[in-house]
Amino acid sequence: MFEKMQRAFWKALTPDLIVDEPKVVAQPVSGLAPDIVAALGGVDNLKSQQPVALTRVRVELRDVGRMDRQALNVAGVPGVMRLDDGVVHLITGLQA
Secondary structure, three states: OHHHHHHHHHHHHOOOOOOOOOOOOOOOOOOOOHHHHHHOOOHHHEEEEEEEEOOEEEEEEOOHHHOOHHHHHHOOOOEEEEOOOOEEEEEOHHHO
16 A cells, blocks of 8 residues: 555656556456367457357457367357357357
8 A cells, every 4th residue: 555655656746757557457268168268269369258148158259260169069069159250159058
């Protein structure tokens, strides 16, 4: 707490000397098993993910060609719905 107050004080006195550090929020791959992420082409291939319902996860991919449907089936994803613009719905059942 003291450090925050001291930093704010010095920033007020010398605004050009203390650079604001942008807060980077990492997109976690929570909720998806590592083997599902690998079957989707890896973490770097994921743009976004969000649960749509209890049984579906909406995933936006950078390159849909890197997705491996066989590996998704092995990982426990019984269905895959491929939509436009790299959007894929993973039908996971209740175990996502």
